[in-house]
Amino acid sequence: MNVGIVGGGQLARMLALAGYPLGLRFQMLDPAADACAGQIAPLIQGDYDDEARLRQLAEWAEVVTFDFENVPAAAARALERQTVTFNPPAGALAAAQDRLYEKALFWELGIPTPPFATVDSLEELRAAVGRIHLPAVLKTRRLGYDGKGQRVLRASEDIEPAWRALGGVPLLLEGFVPFQREVSVLAARGRDGATVFYPLVENHHRDGILRLSRAPLAAPELESEGWDHARRLLERLNYVGLLAIEFFVRDDRLIANEMAPRVHNSGHWTIEGATTSQFENHLRAILGLPLGSTTALGHSVMLNCIGAMPERAAVLAVPGAHYHAYGKAPLPGRKVGHLTLRAEHPDALQTGLDRLLPLVGLEASEFD
Amino acid sequence: MNVGIVGGGQLARMLALAGYPLGLRFQMLDPAADACAGQIAPLIQGDYDDEARLRQLAEWAEVVTFDFENVPAAAARALERQTVTFNPPAGALAAAQDRLYEKALFWELGIPTPPFATVDSLEELRAAVGRIHLPAVLKTRRLGYDGKGQRVLRASEDIEPAWRALGGVPLLLEGFVPFQREVSVLAARGRDGATVFYPLVENHHRDGILRLSRAPLAAPELESEGWDHARRLLERLNYVGLLAIEFFVRDDRLIANEMAPRVHNSGHWTIEGATTSQFENHLRAILGLPLGSTTALGHSVMLNCIGAMPERAAVLAVPGAHYHAYGKAPLPGRKVGHLTLRAEHPDALQTGLDRLLPLVGLEASEFD
Numbered sequence: 001m002n003v004g005i006v007g008g009g010q011l012a013r014m015l016a017l018a019g020y021p022l023g024l025r026f027q028m029l030d031p032a033a034d035a036c037a038g039q040i041a042p043l044i045q046g047d048y049d050d051e052a053r054l055r056q057l058a059e060w061a062e063v064v065t066f067d068f069e070n071v072p073a074a075a076a077r078a079l080e081r082q083t084v085t086f087n088p089p090a091g092a093l094a095a096a097q098d099r100l101y102e103k104a105l106f107w108e109l110g111i112p113t114p115p116f117a118t119v120d121s122l123e124e125l126r127a128a129v130g131r132i133h134l135p136a137v138l139k140t141r142r143l144g145y146d147g148k149g150q151r152v153l154r155a156s157e158d159i160e161p162a163w164r165a166l167g168g169v170p171l172l173l174e175g176f177v178p179f180q181r182e183v184s185v186l187a188a189r190g191r192d193g194a195t196v197f198y199p200l201v202e203n204h205h206r207d208g209i210l211r212l213s214r215a216p217l218a219a220p221e222l223e224s225e226g227w228d229h230a231r232r233l234l235e236r237l238n239y240v241g242l243l244a245i246e247f248f249v250r251d252d253r254l255i256a257n258e259m260a261p262r263v264h265n266s267g268h269w270t271i272e273g274a275t276t277s278q279f280e281n282h283l284r285a286i287l288g289l290p291l292g293s294t295t296a297l298g299h300s301v302m303l304n305c306i307g308a309m310p311e312r313a314a315v316l317a318v319p320g321a322h323y324h325a326y327g328k329a330p331l332p333g334r335k336v337g338h339l340t341l342r343a344e345h346p347d348a349l350q351t352g353l354d355r356l357l358p359l360v361g362l363e364a365s366e367f368d
Numbered sequence: 369m370n371v372g373i374v375g376g377g378q379l380a381r382m383l384a385l386a387g388y389p390l391g392l393r394f395q396m397l398d399p400a401a402d403a404c405a406g407q408i409a410p411l412i413q414g415d416y417d418d419e420a421r422l423r424q425l426a427e428w429a430e431v432v433t434f435d436f437e438n439v440p441a442a443a444a445r446a447l448e449r450q451t452v453t454f455n456p457p458a459g460a461l462a463a464a465q466d467r468l469y470e471k472a473l474f475w476e477l478g479i480p481t482p483p484f485a486t487v488d489s490l491e492e493l494r495a496a497v498g499r500i501h502l503p504a505v506l507k508t509r510r511l512g513y514d515g516k517g518q519r520v521l522r523a524s525e526d527i528e529p530a531w532r533a534l535g536g537v538p539l540l541l542e543g544f545v546p547f548q549r550e551v552s553v554l555a556a557r558g559r560d561g562a563t564v565f566y567p568l569v570e571n572h573h574r575d576g577i578l579r580l581s582r583a584p585l586a587a588p589e590l591e592s593e594g595w596d597h598a599r600r601l602l603e604r605l606n607y608v609g610l611l612a613i614e615f616f617v618r619d620d621r622l623i624a625n626e627m628a629p630r631v632h633n634s635g636h637w638t639i640e641g642a643t644t645s646q647f648e649n650h651l652r653a654i655l656g657l658p659l660g661s662t663t664a665l666g667h668s669v670m671l672n673c674i675g676a677m678p679e680r681a682a683v684l685a686v687p688g689a690h691y692h693a694y695g696k697a698p699l700p701g702r703k704v705g706h707l708t709l710r711a712e713h714p715d716a717l718q719t720g721l722d723r724l725l726p727l728v729g730l731e732a733s734e735f736d
Contacts, residue, residue: 013388020385020408022680023693023705040388040408275688275710290685297665312390317658320643325391337391342643 004061008035010326011067018279179248185226273300310359372429376403378694379435386647547616553594641668678727
């Protein structure tokens with residue numbers, strides 16, 4: 001069975017690593033000749049809106065999916081027409097690509113979000129600040145990721161500089177949520193409508209970039225709330241594949257931040273930490289196969305490696321630690337890999353974590 | 369870091385799948401253009417004794433290893449001269465390639481074996497039968513695997529036909545061991561001499577081909593005996609990498625059958641069933657990295673898929689089941705993949721096993 005992936009980054013790479021044992025073949029489409037998934041599967045080099053390349057991928061593959069949410073909507077729709085199965089559906093992509101549509105979808109389904117307002121001029125921004133109050137976050141509606149395309153407004157003198165930095169494209173002002181923690185829900189829905197939900201994940205960001213995820217978070221009520229939200233989204237979107245939703249937690253309630261219609265960084269712990277990884281379940285879903293158990297195997301923590309990989313020997317000397325290099329060249333701010341630490345008991349996890357944190361440039365005191 | 373593998377079968381393929389997350393690159397050397405590891409890593413097509421191809425592999429790689437024990441001794445020695453590290457060592461290969469040297473090594477280290485005698489003529493065979501008695505097994509000293517190159521002698525009228533079938537190459541007659549069970553020990557030794565041992569594995573063969581492995585086998589005394597035998601072999605051979613030893617169990621003692629200086633079919637359960645898989649620990653060992661924990665995660669059973677793969681959906685519908693296709697064309701008698709079933713409790717394992725056994729052509733009653 002041939003699976004085409006639009007995008008050839010680390011998510012495509014990990015999808016292929018999960019899919020080879022299932023007997024699948026992969027091809028990726030990516031504009032970069034050195035896209036890291038190309039190290040382990042054939043790469044079609046081409047822009048995401050290159051119709052000839054998209055057709056080439058669709059003709060080879062029986063199923064097409066993607067590894068990032070900024071696949072051009074026109075390309076997604078073209079693939080949907082050409083391929084028997086293109087999943088997750090283009091409608092989910094479209095919603096995830098525009099923060100306004102995404103927020104509207106959350107509201108329609110009764111999923112709480114921060115207050116928000118569209119902003120297309122400096123006057124609209126001033127008016128929105130008047131309604132939403134500060135602090136608030138000004139975001140581009142499209143093409144934001146890892147904290148890019150965002151400005152935090154703390155005082156009225158931040159308004160004009162933020163407008164100068166981001167203005168000119170459709171924007172959204174969001175009320176800043178003074179959250180106690182950030183969590184994410186990972187869920188998968190099969191072609192037959194069956195759904196599975198992973199244990200709740202706690203996330204820690206720095207400068208808008210995910211640095212650490214921990215699972216399972218023992219918070220049954222939050223988890224159940226998150227699963228309910230995810231279930232409504234999956235059904236509303238007639239979703240097939242893995243879906244990730246990031247939430248803020250305030251006053252023990254979930255407030256939706258954003259969703260990603262794909263495998264997600266906060267689910268990398270599932271490779272070793274769950275019976276079935278998010279990558280395998282995404283593939284099972286889009287191929288129409290039975291979904292696998294999402295049960296956590298003990299306790300896991302995932303640490304992103306930003307800029308460069310830590311020394312292999314230092315990581316592997318930590319009992320229960322796993323090393324995941326993406327085959328990417330070092331570059332400041334770039335996600336080049338992740339580490340996962342798994343243990344049966346939380347105490348053992350903490351002992352190992354204390355050794356791993358300095359290897360990825362974090363201090364133990366930040367994550368007690 | 370570049371790793372070359374002599375041989376491009378399923379073991380090379382699973383080594384690469386374990387090694388990509390470590391940031392390794394692979395190339396395989398195999399005479400077959402369609403060797404299955406070539407689906408996921410570049411393949412150099414060439415005979416194992418093709419000096420130019422071996423040099424090409426050695427020049428590209430920083431570390432060279434192999435995925436089957438019949439690498440020609442001359443090729444192994446040439447690689448040892450050319451490469452900074454070729455492991456497991458050529459001496460271990462040489463011992464594993466000749467059943468006589470292997471038996472001599474076991475005896476030297478005090479590891480019990482069946483009685484045996486070299487046979488180079490029909491007269492020697494008759495004399496050996498006189499000493500060892502029947503039943504006995506006549507085996508070629510070299511190039512036997514999966515029951516090939518063997519004849520069981522049950523009565524004196526079997527002697528001549530067995531000689532006609534196998535005679536002409538150096539042979540060994542081994543006393544037939546009326547065993548209660550078959551087990552294997554998997555162990556790894558690092559470049560620094562550190563060793564790790566996997567939980568004892570119970571194996572079931574049919575027609576000389578491994579069909580089912582189960583781990584861990586709760587037999588602490590046998591396990592400790594097996595680990596002692598393995599430790600002596602690892603040290604005597606100055607071994608680096610993963611070593612597998614197959615034993616018969618008779619009267620609660622281990623009798624060595626054979627060893628394999630490589631990752632082993634009876635260790636495939638470690639991919640999901642142990643903290644660190646045999647494939648990753650082999651790579652860690654030959655790269656000089658710290659060895660990983662061999663702790664079993666619950667209970668596992670591995671089923672070989674012989675001839676053809678079972679239907680994916682039927683396998684994946686079984687909770688805790690994992691599917692491993694090697695990307696090989698179906699062919700009677702060929703190992704084309706394996707399934708692993710993992711569960712926290714033996715009862716759950718048995719329930720799933722009852723569903724998987726018929727999918728691989730086995731009957732539940734055989735494996736109670």
